[in-house]
Amino acid sequence: MEHRVRAILRSGPVEQKCPDQASAADLFDRLRQIAPTIRIERLLGARVVEVAGVS
Numbered sequence: 001m002e003h004r005v006r007a008i009l010r011s012g013p014v015e016q017k018c019p020d021q022a023s024a025a026d027l028f029d030r031l032r033q034i035a036p037t038i039r040i041e042r043l044l045g046a047r048v049v050e051v052a053g054v055s
């Protein structure tokens with residue numbers, strides 16, 4: 001399965017592919033701390049497995 005992290009910005013979504021679940025979780029946590037008011041999603045394949053922030 002493909003691991004990705006997506007941030008929903010005003011200009012549109014930005015996604016980053018990650019090599020594994022641990023790196024996706026790390027990136028998700030770092031973005032959540034840096035930008036708590038931006039909606040951030042961690043995805044596994046097409047399924048959203050974790051969401052933070054507001055859209």
